[in-house]
Amino acid sequence: MNIKDLQLKSIEYRKTILEIIYNSGAGHTAGSLSCIDILNVLYNNILDINPSNFNSIDRNHYIQSKGHSVEALYAVLCDKGFFTRKELNTLNNFNSHFIGHPTRKIQGIEHNTGALGHGLSVAVGMAIGLKLDKKPYKIFTLLGDGELSEGSIWEGLMSASKYKLDNLIIIIDRNRLQITGKTEDVNPLEPLREKFLSFGHAVHEVNGNSIKDLQSIFKKIPFEDQKTNIIIANTIKGNGISFIENKVIWHHKVPTKSEFQDALKELDKQTLSLKND
Amino acid sequence: MIEKANLEIFAETLLSLAKKDKDIIVVTSDSRGSGKLTNFGKELPDQIIEVGIAEQNLVGICAGLSAVGKKVFGVSPSSFLTARALEQIKNDIAYSNHPVTLVGISSGVSYGQLGSTHHSIHDIAVLRAINNLNIVIPCDNFETQKVIQSAVNYSKPLFIRFGKKPMLKIHSDNKSFKIGKGIRVKEGKDLVFIATGETVQRAYQAIEILEKDNFKCTLISMHTIKPFDEYLFLQSIKNTRGIITLEEHSESGGLGEKCASILVQKKITTNFKIIGFPDEYMVNGSQSDVLDHYDMSPKRLVEIAKELIS
Ligand SMILES: Cc1ncc(C[n+]2csc(CCOP(=O)(O)OP(=O)(O)O)c2C)c(N)n1
Numbered sequence: 001m002n003i004k005d006l007q008l009k010s011i012e013y014r015k016t017i018l019e020i021i022y023n024s025g026a027g028h029t030a031g032s033l034s035c036i037d038i039l040n041v042l043y044n045n046i047l048d049i050n051p052s053n054f055n056s057i058d059r060n061h062y063i064q065s066k067g068h069s070v071e072a073l074y075a076v077l078c079d080k081g082f083f084t085r086k087e088l089n090t091l092n093n094f095n096s097h098f099i100g101h102p103t104r105k106i107q108g109i110e111h112n113t114g115a116l117g118h119g120l121s122v123a124v125g126m127a128i129g130l131k132l133d134k135k136p137y138k139i140f141t142l143l144g145d146g147e148l149s150e151g152s153i154w155e156g157l158m159s160a161s162k163y164k165l166d167n168l169i170i171i172i173d174r175n176r177l178q179i180t181g182k183t184e185d186v187n188p189l190e191p192l193r194e195k196f197l198s199f200g201h202a203v204h205e206v207n208g209n210s211i212k213d214l215q216s217i218f219k220k221i222p223f224e225d226q227k228t229n230i231i232i233a234n235t236i237k238g239n240g241i242s243f244i245e246n247k248v249i250w251h252h253k254v255p256t257k258s259e260f261q262d263a264l265k266e267l268d269k270q271t272l273s274l275k276n277d
Numbered sequence: 278m279i280e281k282a283n284l285e286i287f288a289e290t291l292l293s294l295a296k297k298d299k300d301i302i303v304v305t306s307d308s309r310g311s312g313k314l315t316n317f318g319k320e321l322p323d324q325i326i327e328v329g330i331a332e333q334n335l336v337g338i339c340a341g342l343s344a345v346g347k348k349v350f351g352v353s354p355s356s357f358l359t360a361r362a363l364e365q366i367k368n369d370i371a372y373s374n375h376p377v378t379l380v381g382i383s384s385g386v387s388y389g390q391l392g393s394t395h396h397s398i399h400d401i402a403v404l405r406a407i408n409n410l411n412i413v414i415p416c417d418n419f420e421t422q423k424v425i426q427s428a429v430n431y432s433k434p435l436f437i438r439f440g441k442k443p444m445l446k447i448h449s450d451n452k453s454f455k456i457g458k459g460i461r462v463k464e465g466k467d468l469v470f471i472a473t474g475e476t477v478q479r480a481y482q483a484i485e486i487l488e489k490d491n492f493k494c495t496l497i498s499m500h501t502i503k504p505f506d507e508y509l510f511l512q513s514i515k516n517t518r519g520i521i522t523l524e525e526h527s528e529s530g531g532l533g534e535k536c537a538s539i540l541v542q543k544k545i546t547t548n549f550k551i552i553g554f555p556d557e558y559m560v561n562g563s564q565s566d567v568l569d570h571y572d573m574s575p576k577r578l579v580e581i582a583k584e585l586i587s
């Protein structure tokens with residue numbers, strides 16, 4: 001898909017995210033908006049995961065470690081035909097399998113996440129397994145930056161380095177916020193790039209809300225021979241909606257009716273200006 | 278009367294105690310908002326330690342702070358605190374005997390549709406099996422305030438858990454409260470409800486219906502799971518026609534099984550029913566929908582009670 005089509009898709013995905021959160025009355029709004037461009041490029045141009053190959057091991061895999069941003073994943077998987085919008089609209093209803101975190105009860109989801117700091121180790125296990133079988137497929141995983149405080153992340157990073165997992169791609173949604181406030185106030189991460197480098201990985205930084213930059217960085221994989229690929233995706237939490245961007249309360253705030261309408265208006269404007277470009 | 282959430286009472290009580298005692302230290306893991314401790318952080322910035330999303334680190338740091346004389350409250354969602362950091366709880370707090378208070382917020386199925394990763398229906402069971410760790414689950418604002426006050430200078434490792442919804446007032450303010458002593462809320466011969474934490478409210482509502490049908494019921498708020506008040510339990514079940522236990526927890530290893538083990542070992546046979554969550558892929562829904570689904574609606578409790586002693 002070309003850049004412009006993807007950009008238009010991102011706007012549609014943002015709409016879906018807001019709609020399902022607004023309608024179901026719960027969700028992690030800002031974190032879903034910050035990572036949606038990453039998921040967009042992955043699912044539409046890189047991963048080649050679809051309903052017909054999903055049940056096979058012989059394909060690329062994606063594990064969303066920052067499980068709370070499940071609405072972004074739902075928006076993309078719905079678009080890829082894993083389930084219908086009608087099914088997705090049961091989100092948070094009694095007895096629905098569509099809940100506030102990824103579960104394997106939903107077709108298209110690889111692993112149950114929600115407790116932070118688990119996805120990387122599972123991804124490492126899958127990457128080792130595929131290597132043992134000499135399979136050419138890749139494992140992608142998305143981590144939150146606040147999530148990096150969990151010790152298990154650094155345990156996983158050491159294993160990735162030991163087993164030279166060049167088939168593993170770790171993407172950090174570096175939006176610089178978590179629930180309490182700024183990551184650098186809560187538990188400072190910087191110098192982050194240097195930390196990863198010192199663990200022996202190949203690190204690239206990109207603008208994680210730029211379709212173009214994401215597209216070109218994914219094309220560069222594998223970055224270096226026998227090294228795990230780490231992408232620090234610098235994003236804006238709440239990206240795309242002016243009054244949500246960089247506001248800590250929007251971590252799990254649900255838009256009011258007027259906020260919801262204002263947000264949709266902003267998105268419609270973005271679509272128009274893109275189309276007239 | 279509906280009062281505040283136990284969570285709010287916890288935060289208010291802790292802040293007022295900490296203002297008078299600078300040795301009280303709270304440790305959080307990106308959980309101060311969920312713990313209603315944002316105010317605490319603003320008013321007493323030197324008495325709050327923030328570790329980021331790192332529950333194992335949190336529990337270890339609590340042990341260390343306690344070792345140098347601080348009165349420590351570690352506050353994090355019960356699911357992450359008691360599953361993620363279980364080994365730190367076992368070794369660094371309980372085994373090493375540091376009298377830290379661990380506070381599991383949003384416990385049970387408080388997180389509703391966020392699902393199993395966020396639910397703590399295992400915490401009573403796993404912590405019961407750890408030596409030298411006491412467990413308290415307050416049912417209302419009164420018990421919450423009392424247990425937090427008692428915890429400050431408590432001599433042993435302590436775990437406290439509660440939810441975040443406003444609760445019914447169960448006790449009058451002049452009741453006596455002591456960790457290790459359950460509280461009799463109602464007294465009647467036909468049936469005994471033994472409940473803990475916020476399920477006391479559900480038993481209370483069921484009993485109000487049963488009383489209209491002329492059933493006389495006893496209700497025990499068994500706020501302390503460990504050390505267990507065996508004396509009160511045995512006193513209250515004398516000559517009853519049936520016992521129902523209630524907990525926002527798995528049926529495995531919780532309050533109900535504790536009661537069952539006492540009954541069997543004392544050779545007491547009676548009508549007995551444990552109500553908790555079964556071993557299955559649990560239904561998704563809000564906290565109250567999930568509790569209702571698993572037989573904890575007052576209406577279902579009434580039906581179960583009548584069946585049990587019919
Ligand atoms: C083990 C664990 N501890 C705590 C939480 C609660 N929690 C959910 S989201 C979140 C903040 C995540 O911040 P970050 O990783 O930066 O994600 P993002 O900013 O992308 O939303 C926290 C603490 C959790 N889900 N899992």
Ligand SMILES: [Mg+2]
Binds near residue numbers: 145146173175176177
């Ligand atoms: Mg973040």
